[in-house]
Amino acid sequence: MTKSIVVDHVSKRFTMRYHRTIKQMSIARLRGQEISDSFLAVDDVSFTVDQGESIGLMGLNGSGKSTLLKVINGVMAPDAGQVLTRGRIAGLIATGAGFHPQLTGRDNVYLNAAILGMTEKETKARFDDIVEFADIGRFLDTPVGHYSSGMFARLGFAVAVHTDSDIFLVDEVLAVGDKPFKKKCMEKMKEIKASGRTLFYVSHAAGSVRKMCDRVIVLEKGRKAFDGPADEGIKFLHYDDTEDDVSSEEEQDEELGSDV
Amino acid sequence: MTTTVDREHAEVPEDDLAGMRAPAPQGGLVDVFRHRYILKLLVRREISARYQGSVLGLLWSYVQPLTRFVMYYFVIGMVIGLDRGVEYFGIHMFAGMVFVHYFTETFTAGTRSIMRNSSIVKKMAMPREMFPVASMLVSAYHIIPQLVILITVCMIVGWAPDMAGMFAGLLGFAIVAVLGTSLALLFSAANVFARDFSNIVQTLTNFVHLAVPMIYPYTLVASRFGADHVNLYLANPLAEAVLLIQRCFWVGVTSDPEQTALTQMPDNLFTRGLIQLACCLVFLLIAQLVFTRLERKFPERL
Numbered sequence: 344m345t346k347s348i349v350v351d352h353v354s355k356r357f358t359m360r361y362h363r364t365i366k367q368m369s370i371a372r373l374r375g376q377e378i379s380d381s382f383l384a385v386d387d388v389s390f391t392v393d394q395g396e397s398i399g400l401m402g403l404n405g406s407g408k409s410t411l412l413k414v415i416n417g418v419m420a421p422d423a424g425q426v427l428t429r430g431r432i433a434g435l436i437a438t439g440a441g442f443h444p445q446l447t448g449r450d451n452v453y454l455n456a457a458i459l460g461m462t463e464k465e466t467k468a469r470f471d472d473i474v475e476f477a478d479i480g481r482f483l484d485t486p487v488g489h490y491s492s493g494m495f496a497r498l499g500f501a502v503a504v505h506t507d508s509d510i511f512l513v514d515e516v517l518a519v520g521d522k523p524f525k526k527k528c529m530e531k532m533k534e535i536k537a538s539g540r541t542l543f544y545v546s547h548a549a550g551s552v553r554k555m556c557d558r559v560i561v562l563e564k565g566r567k568a569f570d571g572p573a574d575e576g577i578k579f580l581h582y583d584d585t586e587d588d589v590s591s592e593e594e595q596d597e598e599l600g601s602d603v
Numbered sequence: 604m605t606t607t608v609d610r611e612h613a614e615v616p617e618d619d620l621a622g623m624r625a626p627a628p629q630g631g632l633v634d635v636f637r638h639r640y641i642l643k644l645l646v647r648r649e650i651s652a653r654y655q656g657s658v659l660g661l662l663w664s665y666v667q668p669l670t671r672f673v674m675y676y677f678v679i680g681m682v683i684g685l686d687r688g689v690e691y692f693g694i695h696m697f698a699g700m701v702f703v704h705y706f707t708e709t710f711t712a713g714t715r716s717i718m719r720n721s722s723i724v725k726k727m728a729m730p731r732e733m734f735p736v737a738s739m740l741v742s743a744y745h746i747i748p749q750l751v752i753l754i755t756v757c758m759i760v761g762w763a764p765d766m767a768g769m770f771a772g773l774l775g776f777a778i779v780a781v782l783g784t785s786l787a788l789l790f791s792a793a794n795v796f797a798r799d800f801s802n803i804v805q806t807l808t809n810f811v812h813l814a815v816p817m818i819y820p821y822t823l824v825a826s827r828f829g830a831d832h833v834n835l836y837l838a839n840p841l842a843e844a845v846l847l848i849q850r851c852f853w854v855g856v857t858s859d860p861e862q863t864a865l866t867q868m869p870d871n872l873f874t875r876g877l878i879q880l881a882c883c884l885v886f887l888l889i890a891q892l893v894f895t896r897l898e899r900k901f902p903e904r905l
């Protein structure tokens with residue numbers, strides 16, 4: 344089977360700094376307090392993902408999901424182990440990255456798409472679809488600084504879901520945008536899954552994970568605690584009894600907010 | 604290496620790994636030029652964002668250097684009187700100012716560039732050298748109007764451009780560009796770890812105007828410092844670059860360019876220039892190595 348992602352004994356260490364200014368640091372040192380402390384946000388995690396698989400990455404807040412996604416995305420380098428990927432990576436992780444408030448929606452679409460790895464030609468070919476998906480109408484040629492936060496997010500999403508990629512990463516982002524838009528995003532993700540691309544989906548929402556994913560990986564304090572079929576993974580987390588349908592999942596997402 | 608197929612522990616037969624790679628870009632200045640399209644858009648973004656919503660727009664690129672020039676000309680020339688004995692002191696000064704401005708803009712904007720683009724750096728894998736390089740290119744774009752003014756004025760007063768002068772101009776420009784980029788790389792990375800660095804840069808750039816023969820003639824330094832100390836003064840790559848720039852523009856407008864080049868410029872101007880450029884290239888390499896080391900920690904420190 345063709346591998347899409349190989350995560351091989353990956354660890355990522357973070358340093359927590361308690362004091363920032365020189366004054367605070369010297370006082371802390373005089374008192375014998377810790378100035379910094381390090382911990383493993385991702386701790387010796389290994390797994391492989393086949394081409395076309397869809398994985399739900401679950402776990403409590405702070406368990407290291409976003410960090411693992413950043414390592415897979417290549418933004419962060421692992422401190423130990425290695426990650427290998429095949430093909431282009433995109434996803435709902437860098438939505439709106441590089442958006443400049445003073446530039447128009449149109450200019451920002453091109454820049455954001457380029458940052459997500461698209462060429463000028465590809466962006467041109469998808470431009471109309473992107474604009475239609477974002478549904479921003481005649482605001483397209485006004486500065487994005489004047490957009491409502493919903494419009495801003497929609498435009499970022501629209502670019503992201505239209506990027507060509509072999510691996511699509513999603514990090515609990517469905518908390519922004521209104522209901523019809525969330526529906527549209529879920530539809531789009533299903534489309535992506537159906538097209539045989541690898542999907543890596545971080546979510547607290549058992550309902551949508553069950554719908555979207557074949558396999559669930561659970562992180563607990565940075566360590567892989569579970570790796571197996573989606574149903575069992577959700578049971579493992581005891582998320583099962585609470586929510587089941589898309590609407591409660593959306594409430595859940597709203598409650599938990601988004602840290603993207 | 605191993606041959607077991609175990610999905611949970613990532614031991615994969617080597618055949619399956621064919622064509623896979625680490626997701627992070629190689630990085631480095633070389634990789635920046637492989638991502639030219641993003642670079643182009645980033646530069647364009649900065650340029651068009653700068654004058655968005657202003658009525659005069661690009662005209663400001665002319666107004667600002669002109670006012671700065673008039674102010675300097677008035678204070679240095681008329682009030683302090685450093686222009687005595689310098690033919691076309693205005694051109695002597697302005698030629699230097701254009702390139703010193705290019706340097707300080709590259710340095711200050713470059714130093715802030717990683718922080719300013721933290722939303723991209725935190726989320727997307729791309730060569731981060733992109734941002735200081737974009738700052739350098741944006742600064743270069745903004746000196747074009749000033750160069751237009753400079754060349755126009757030179758033409759009006761009767762400029763006799765020569766090959767050696769042209770070469771001097773290019774060499775001076777190269778020194779400023781390479782030095783500015785190196786410092787931008789170094790300080791943009793350092794600025795992620797302590798914001799103090801952007802303040803340090805502000806302080807440093809204040810000295811630049813005084814450390815180069817721009818608002819005073821080189822001959823003044825030569826006569827006051829004596830031979831040994833002049834070499835120290837000329838060890839400053841920016842002083843050398845400004846002299847090369849003046850060799851290009853100012854020398855050509857004086858009444859006897861040959862004589863000016865002989866008496867008003869240091870000896871071995873070109874040899875010194877080439878050595879300086881080589882030193883700046885080595886410095887660029889060092890800056891790149893430091894940047895690569897520090898870059899690993901960018902996403903978590905922003």
Ligand SMILES: Nc1ncnc2c1ncn2[C@@H]1O[C@H](COP(=O)(O)OP(=O)(O)O)[C@@H](O)[C@H]1O
Pocket residue numbers: 357358359384402403404405406407408409410411902903904
């Ligand atoms: N840049 C950082 N510096 C220090 N600690 C961090 C940083 N980013 C995340 N962490 C810590 O790493 C742990 C894992 O974070 P994260 O991957 O965001 O978790 P999750 O996405 O599962 O909620 C948390 O304890 C978080 O506080």
Ligand SMILES: [Mg+2]
Pocket residue numbers: 408409410514602
């Ligand atoms: Mg997270």
